[in-house]
Amino acid sequence: MAETWKPVKLAAKVIGHISQGMYRTPAGAIKELISNAYDAGATYAKLHTSFPTFATFSCEDDGSGISKTKFIQLMEGGIGDSEKQATAQAQVGKNGRPTVGRLGVGLLSLAQICPRFKIRSFHEPTRTAFEAEIKFPAYSRQEIDRIVEETKENQAKIIKHGEYRYSDISYEKGKHGIIVTTTALRDMFRKTMSNLETFAHSRFWQSSESYPTFERFIDAIANPGLSSLYFASQYDQLLFGLALASPIPYVESDSKGEGLETILLKVPEIASLQKQLKGFDFRVEVDNIELCRPVVLPSNKDRIKAADCIFPRSPRNVTFTLKDGVHEEEVSVDKYDIGVKGRDYLFQIFHFAYSKTVNGYPLQFSGYIFLQTTRLFPKEYQGILIRLRNVAIGQYDSNIMNYPLAEGPRFSMLSSEVFVQHGLDDALKVDRDGFNSLDPQYIRLQAFVHSILHELIFPGSWEEEKARNKQRRETRERETVSTFSTKLKQATKKQFTKIEIVPKAKGQNPAELVQLDKSTGIVEIYESHPEAKHVLGHKKNRGIAARVVAAFEVANREGTVEKRRKIFYELIGEIFNE
Ligand SMILES: Nc1ncnc2c1ncn2[C@@H]1O[C@H](COP(=O)(O)OP(=O)(O)OP(=O)(O)O)[C@@H](O)[C@H]1O
Ligand SMILES: [Mg+2]
Known part of the structure; x- marks a missing residue:
């Protein structure tokens, strides 16, 4: 590599952006590389994080690459001056892709995760290739404020920000695209990423490896035991963030109906969006797994598919x-x-x-x-x-x-x-x-x-x-009444088969709260009896209270303490084991 470091020059308006604090999550910064690959007409962006150490990071695409001339232009004042959206009309790239870039600051955001990185570019039209290294300084708040002030006073259009150097490398026939690599990940990034204590893959699959498939990843993060990615590792959050952000298709089962599925694709308009996304022919891989839009719906506790x-x-x-x-x-x-x-x-x-x-x-x-x-x-x-x-x-x-x-x-x-x-x-x-x-x-x-x-x-x-x-309450009540009846039948040797709460309107002035009707085999509990309000209690507990009372009365008919106790316990056990 040529040894001469040159200052990187930025369009002055960019420093305003920097001063607004372009803080991004790692996914937020890395997704800019993906967008750039997509804009450059690539069919893939392949990212490697060097999981689990996160000592290096790289992103490779097979897009147009960038010519050396263009690159130099970029370093000499082109940043912050994207050519992509010079017109108000949305631009369209390869396979009808709507172009994402519009400001010319995407590359700069990489400084969030690494203060220096390398680019290797293979440019097919000119059959040239070069390698460059870029350093972006981490400014303190005060330094940024000072630069902003200076650019105001000087009315300077260009400011210096970091350094770059480059050299030619040999062009490999037929190759096109860019590889961005760095071994200088910021400490913060590396440390938080390599803390895998809460890695969802190890929590739910007892594996310390990175995910073998995207499906496995979704399975782990949609586990109700996790409830939020906040409780998973930064690596999980990175995968999710990139899968969500990228212009890629939704998860979809294969022709045999296997694999992840989302109910969304049943909506005709979303099915046609999916078709369009597939038509863009763009894949994103992170550590060899291909990402999809991770929106697997429904996603509830019962894991309904x-x-x-x-x-x-x-x-x-x-x-x-x-x-x-x-x-x-x-x-x-x-x-x-x-x-x-x-x-x-x-x-x-x-x-x-x-x-x-x-x-x-x-x-x-x-x-x-x-x-x-x-x-x-x-x-x-x-x-x-x-x-x-x-x-x-x-x-x-x-x-x-x-x-x-x-x-x-x-x-x-x-x-x-x-x-x-x-x-x-x-x-x-x-x-x-x-x-x-x-x-x-x-x-x-x-x-x-x-x-x-x-x-x-x-x-x-x-x-x-x-x-x-309401419907659920009623169904539950019906079911429990019927199991209790079965038990009642057993315990009383078929003398009693049912309990019934007699509503106020039907049974006026009963002699007792509970009446055992031997002819019908029904244990009747009268709501109109003066004691009912107190004994049966709150409406939502009425069913249980009635069964306890019935158990008591039925047991009480027995001649000995032992028998009374036995029947009572039997029935009570049934009520509270429901
Ligand atoms: N992977 C790539 N392949 C080819 N050219 C690229 C690639 N990445 C960046 N470039 C070139 O570098 C320029 C700067 O990229 P950068 O992401 O900073 O800005 P942008 O994409 O134009 O706008 P935005 O800031 O909105 O992303 C791009 O306009 C493009 O010309
Ligand atoms: Mg961009």
Whole structure:
């Protein structure tokens, strides 16, 4: 490598971005490399973390590569001045991929995880290859502030930030793409990554190896025992973050129906999105496992599979009123009610599409809201995820864009993705991790989501939940009464076969609280008896109380203490062992 280090020059506006604190999680920084490979027309990005030591890191792609001239341009003031989105129109790359890059700061974010790295580039059109090394300093807050001040005073367009050097290497025929490597991972990154005490693979599969398949990874993180990735290792979080963020297809079972599955693909619009994503022909591998969009739904405690769900043939059309300040409009969406074989669960998917001019520019998005009957695992699936050009912006937001009302546990049962086709570019923050919440287009999207939840989804789900709980209580009660009856029959040698709570309306002025009717074999308990209120207690315990009372009365008919005790214990045991 040529020994001459040269200063890296940046467009001055970038320092503003740096000073805004481009803090990213490791996944947030690494996903920039994936986006760059994708923009460069690669068919894959292969990442190696050197698990479990994390001493080195590399990312290789088979994209266009970069010519030396272009690279030098980049180092000499090109950073922060991406050529990709010079026009307002979204650009389209290989296989119709919407181009992700737009600022020219993605590479800079790598400084978050390593202060120096190497690039090797193979550029087919010019049949040249080079190797370069780049150092980005870690500035302190004060230093950044000083630089910002200086650039203001000088009106300088270019500032110096770090150093680079490069040299030619021999071009291998037919080879194209870039390899980024580093052995200088920041200590923080290396230490937190190599702490594998909470590695989900070892917790649930007793393995200290990295995951053999993506399926195994999903199995581990969706384990209800984990509940949140927060309790898993940084490595688990990295895999999840990259799988979620990348412009890659959803998990999908093979032609034999084997493998992971998500109910989402049953929605025609999402099936066609999947087709489009597959058509981009882009794969991401981390430590030799191929990643997919990890959104495996449903994902509940009972680990119900998509294959066990009963999906309706067609959706129902439902409407709600979108309220955004003074703006109001009726919006109609598709609702799918999803049953589960042999269970009383009811899952729901609402699919929507919206297209309007907002603030003078087109805003167009589509998406879904999935609602489970119980909590979603891991917690990282809960909330809403916004994607711009198929790349996730941040992670799932469990606050649902600052939803203003308390909705209790239902937030933990909801998982949503919004796919933005047009608009919101100006609202995007530099770190591509979130949006400016004052942007009018963002506000419209927020109003859409809040309105559909508040007006349509939550009121409906509340009613359904109440009805389901009532039904469950009744079923349970019926079942326990019937097992108790069987036991009663045995204990009394068929003299008594049933208990019945006689409601107030039917039995007025009974002589006793309990009457044993030998002719019918029924133990009757009268609600109208003055003692009933006290003995039977609260309505939800009434069934149990009635059975205890019946057990006592039936046992009491026996002649000896031993026999009374034996029958009473037998029946009591049955009640509390239910
Ligand atoms: N893997 C790659 N293959 C080919 N060219 C690349 C690759 N990575 C980066 N480049 C070139 O380097 C430039 C800078 O990349 P960088 O990620 O910093 O900016 P960007 O992708 O243009 O915009 P953004 O900051 O929004 O990501 C790119 O515009 C591209 O020309
Ligand atoms: Mg980029």
